[in-house]
Amino acid sequence: MPVAILKKRRLIPGQTSELTLDASHIARKARPGNFVILRVSEKGERIPLTIADTDPQAGTITIVYLVVGKSTAELETLEEGDSILDVCGPLGKPTHIEPCGTVVCVGGGTGIAAMHHIAKGHKAAGNRVITVIGSRCEDLLLFKEELSMFADEVVVTTNDGSCGMQGFVTDGLRMVLDREPSVGEVVAIGPVPMMEAVANLTRPYNVKTTVSLNSIMIDGIGMCGACRVVVGGEVKFACVDGPEFDGHQVDFARMRQRLAAFKPQEELSWAEFRRLRGQEA
Amino acid sequence: MPEQPARERVKNFTEVTTGYTLDMAVAEAARCLQCKKPVCQAGCPVEVPIKAFIGHLQKGDVTAAYKAIRETNSLPAVCGRVCPQEVQCEGACVLAKKGEPVCIGRLERFTADEYAARSACEQLTGDKACPMIREELKVACIGGGPASLTVAGYLSTLGIKVHVYEALHEPGGVLVYGIPEFRLPKAIVKREVQAMTENGVEFHLNWVGGRTITVQDLFDEAFQAVFIGVGAGLPRFLKVPGEDLTGVFSANEYLSRANLGRAYAFPEYDTPPFPGKQVVVVGGGNVAMDAARTAMRMGAEKVSLVYRRTKNEMPCRLEELEHALDEGLHLEILTNPVSFAGDDAGRVTGVTLERMKLGDPDEAGRCTPNCTGEYFDIPCDLAVIAVGTGPNPLLLEATPGLKRNRRGYIEVNEDTGETSMPNVFAGGDIVTGAATVILAMGAGRRAAKEIARRLLGSDAPQDVPPLHGGVLEAQD
Numbered sequence: 093m094p095v096a097i098l099k100k101r102r103l104i105p106g107q108t109s110e111l112t113l114d115a116s117h118i119a120r121k122a123r124p125g126n127f128v129i130l131r132v133s134e135k136g137e138r139i140p141l142t143i144a145d146t147d148p149q150a151g152t153i154t155i156v157y158l159v160v161g162k163s164t165a166e167l168e169t170l171e172e173g174d175s176i177l178d179v180c181g182p183l184g185k186p187t188h189i190e191p192c193g194t195v196v197c198v199g200g201g202t203g204i205a206a207m208h209h210i211a212k213g214h215k216a217a218g219n220r221v222i223t224v225i226g227s228r229c230e231d232l233l234l235f236k237e238e239l240s241m242f243a244d245e246v247v248v249t250t251n252d253g254s255c256g257m258q259g260f261v262t263d264g265l266r267m268v269l270d271r272e273p274s275v276g277e278v279v280a281i282g283p284v285p286m287m288e289a290v291a292n293l294t295r296p297y298n299v300k301t302t303v304s305l306n307s308i309m310i311d312g313i314g315m316c317g318a319c320r321v322v323v324g325g326e327v328k329f330a331c332v333d334g335p336e337f338d339g340h341q342v343d344f345a346r347m348r349q350r351l352a353a354f355k356p357q358e359e360l361s362w363a364e365f366r367r368l369r370g371q372e373a
Numbered sequence: 374m375p376e377q378p379a380r381e382r383v384k385n386f387t388e389v390t391t392g393y394t395l396d397m398a399v400a401e402a403a404r405c406l407q408c409k410k411p412v413c414q415a416g417c418p419v420e421v422p423i424k425a426f427i428g429h430l431q432k433g434d435v436t437a438a439y440k441a442i443r444e445t446n447s448l449p450a451v452c453g454r455v456c457p458q459e460v461q462c463e464g465a466c467v468l469a470k471k472g473e474p475v476c477i478g479r480l481e482r483f484t485a486d487e488y489a490a491r492s493a494c495e496q497l498t499g500d501k502a503c504p505m506i507r508e509e510l511k512v513a514c515i516g517g518g519p520a521s522l523t524v525a526g527y528l529s530t531l532g533i534k535v536h537v538y539e540a541l542h543e544p545g546g547v548l549v550y551g552i553p554e555f556r557l558p559k560a561i562v563k564r565e566v567q568a569m570t571e572n573g574v575e576f577h578l579n580w581v582g583g584r585t586i587t588v589q590d591l592f593d594e595a596f597q598a599v600f601i602g603v604g605a606g607l608p609r610f611l612k613v614p615g616e617d618l619t620g621v622f623s624a625n626e627y628l629s630r631a632n633l634g635r636a637y638a639f640p641e642y643d644t645p646p647f648p649g650k651q652v653v654v655v656g657g658g659n660v661a662m663d664a665a666r667t668a669m670r671m672g673a674e675k676v677s678l679v680y681r682r683t684k685n686e687m688p689c690r691l692e693e694l695e696h697a698l699d700e701g702l703h704l705e706i707l708t709n710p711v712s713f714a715g716d717d718a719g720r721v722t723g724v725t726l727e728r729m730k731l732g733d734p735d736e737a738g739r740c741t742p743n744c745t746g747e748y749f750d751i752p753c754d755l756a757v758i759a760v761g762t763g764p765n766p767l768l769l770e771a772t773p774g775l776k777r778n779r780r781g782y783i784e785v786n787e788d789t790g791e792t793s794m795p796n797v798f799a800g801g802d803i804v805t806g807a808a809t810v811i812l813a814m815g816a817g818r819r820a821a822k823e824i825a826r827r828l829l830g831s832d833a834p835q836d837v838p839p840l841h842g843g844v845l846e847a848q849d
Binding site: 093117118121131135136137138162163177178179180181182183310311313314315316317318320322327332346349350352353354357358360361364 | 540541542550577578579580584585586606607608610616617619620622623625626629630633634639640641642643644645646647718719720765766
C-alpha cells in the first residue's frame with residue numbers, strides 16, 4: 093500500500109533530502125536502530141534505509157537518503173503529496189540501549205541522520221550523550237541543529253575546517269576519548285571506511301563500539317542472505333541479526349568487497365536513468 | 374503436453390509447457406476409467422474430487438469441471454503446474470500400473486486456465502464463491518503463501534472476513550519469490566489472488582509478521598482466529614570455507630532477484646542479476662532445478678548441478694529434472710562441495726568437490742552418501758546453494774508462547790492445525806519444514822475447516838470428509 097510523503101526537506105539540494113512519511117503502523121513499532129525497505133515504483137528495486145526519527149502520536153516516520161544511484165535518484169523525484177509505492181518495516185533488531193553513563197554517537201555524511209534516532213534513544217534512557225559529526229564542509233553537514241536540541245555536546249568536524257574542528261570524525265572522537273575517562277559506548281554510523289576507522293581508533297581505548305551495517309539487501313526479513321557479513325569469524329545476516337554489530341569484530345574488508353558485487357550493473361542502471369531524464373528535460 | 378523446444382525456451386522466461394487444447398483435454402479425460410473407488414483422490418492433500426471433474430471434462434463441460442475442483446482447491450491453476458503428481462494422484466491412478474496414468478495435473482491446469490479465459494467474471498461471481506461477508510467474523514493470516522491463501526480462499530467462500538498480512542510487496546509467498554516465471558507465470562498467481570480480493574479478502578502488503586504486527590496485536594484488534602503460514606524462509610548454507618565470497622548465493626536470493634525483482638528484465642527493472650558463465654548449483658530439489666534453469670536463461674554457458682546422491686534420490690519433481698536435462702543441465706552427481714576459492718577482489722572462482730558413494734539406506738529408505746576422500750576442482754563464477762531452508766525466526770521470536778518442536782518448527786495438533794496457543798493455527802513449511810505447495814495447502818485447508826467449525830458452529834459445512842494423512846516425503 094502506497095505511503096504518502098507529508099513533508100520533504102531538501103537538506104543538501106539535489107543530493108540529500110529528508111522525507112516525513114504517513115505510516116502510523118510503522119511509527120508505533122519502530123525503535124532506534126530499525127530500518128525500512130522501500131520501493132519507489134513498479135519496476136523499482138527494494139532499498140533499505142534507516143529510520144531517522146519517528147513520531148508515534150502523529151503516526152509518522154522520517155527517512156533521510158543520499159542520492160547514490162538510480163533508485164535514490166528516482167526517490168528524489170518525489171515531492172510532498174506524492175506516495176512511495178511500498179514501505180516495509182520496521183526491520184532489523186533495535187539498538188540495545190541501556191543506562192551506561194556517557195555514550196559517544198559518531199555520524200558521518202547521511203549516517204548522521206540514522207545516528208540521530210539512536211542518540212535520542214540513549215538520551216531518553218538517561219545517558220549523557222556526546223555526538224561527533226563530520227562532513228567535507230559546512231554546507232554538507234546534516235542535523236547539527238536537531239542534535240543540539242537534546243545532546244549534551246555536539247562536536248563538529250569538517251575536512252576543510254569551515255565548521256568546527258578541521259579533520260575527520262575520528263579526530264573529534266579521539267579528542268573526546270582522551271578527555272572523558274568513562275565512556276560506556278561508542279556508536280558509529282556512516283560510510284564503511286569511516287566506521288572501520290572508528291573501530292580501529294577505539295580498540296586501544298577498549299571501549300564498546302557499535303556500528304550499523306548497510307549491506308546489500310533484497311527482502312530484509314532473513315530470507316535471502318544477500319546481507320551476509322562476517323562478524324567474529326561467523327556469518328551473520330545484517331537484516332535480522334543486525335544491522336548493528338560489535339565494530340571490533342566486523343570484517344570490514346569482506347564487507348567492502350560484497351558491497352561492490354553489483355557495481356557495473358548499478359552504474360549501467362544509473363547512466364540509463366540519467367540518459368532518459370536528460371531526454372525528458 | 375505441448376512445450377516450447379528446449380533450444381528456444383532456454384533463452385526466455387515464457388512458460389515451458391503451453392497447455393492442452395480443448396480437444397486434447399477431452400481426449401485425455403476419455404482415458405479415465407471413472408473407477409468406482411477413485412484411489413487417485415486418496416493421494417490429494419486438498420481432496421480434489423478428481424473423478425467428478427474428469428467426468429465433466431469427458432463431456433466437454435469445463436464450467437462444471439472447474440466448479441468441482443474449486444469446491445476444495447483455492448489455487449487450481451497453481452496446483453496443476455507445481456504439484457508432484459507422480460507421487461500423488463497420478464501415482465495412485467490404476468492406469469499407472471500400465472505406465473500411462475491419466476494426466477490429472479495437466480487436466481486440472483487446463484480446466485483452471487480454460488475457465489478463467491472463458492469467463493473471468495463468472496469465476497468471481499459464481500454462487501458458491503460469493504456469499505455475504507460477515508464483517509464481525511474476522512480471521513487473520515500471517516504470511517501470504519499457499520497455506521494462507523488456501524485458508525483465505527476457503528473461509529471467504531463461507532462468508533468470513535479474512536485479512537492477509539504479507540511481508541513482501543506481492544502476495545503469493547514462494548509462488549512469487551521462489552518458483553520461476555517459466556514454470557508458474559506470475560499472472561496466474563495474480564489471477565487467483567484477484568479472485569480472493571473480489572471475495573472480500575483483504576491483503577496488507579509490506580506488513581511483517583512479528584515486526585509490523587504481532588499475534589497479540591491481532592487479538593487486540595478483535596480477530597477471532599489467527600493462522601500462521603510464514604514458511605521456512607531462512608536459507609541454509611553449507612558452512613564451508615569461502616561461502617561468503619561474492620558470487621556465492623543462496624537459492625532464495627538468486628531466485629528472488631529473478632522472480633520477485635524480475636532481474637531477468639534488467640535494466641528495465643532495477644533489481645540487478647548476477648551474471649555467471651560457469652555456474653554451479655548445489656542441491657537436488659525443485660529449488661535447485663529452478664535456480665539451474667534460471668541461470669541458463671540468464672546466459673550461462675555451463676550449469677552444473679552438484680548433488681551428493683544420484684539422480685534416483687533427487688527429491689525434485691520428475692518433470693523438472695527432465696526439462697532441465699533437455700535444456701542442457703550438466704550433472705555432477707555423487708559429489709559434495711568442501712570449499713569455494715576466490716580471487717583478490719573476493720569473487721568466487723571455483724569449488725572443490727569431494728566424490729561421494731552411496732551407503733546403506735537410512736530410516737526413510739534413502740541411501741546415505743558417504744565420503745571417499747577423493748577431491749577435484751571445477752571452475753565457477755557463480756554458485757547457488759539450494760540445500761534447504763530453516764524456520765524464519767521473525768514471527769517465532771515475537772511470539773514466545775508458541776510451542777516449537779526439536780527442529781524449531783511450530784508444533785500443532787495434527788487434526789486441527791491449532792498451536793499451543795488457543796485459536797492460533799499454523800500450517801505449511803513453518804510446521805513441516807520445507808515441503809511442497811500442495812502439502813502447505815492441505816494444512817491450510819485442515820486449519821480452515823476447524824476455524825470455520827468454531828466460528829460458524831452448526832452452519833459450518835458438514836459434508837467434507839476428514840483429511841487422511843497422505844504423507845509425502847518432504848524435499849531435501
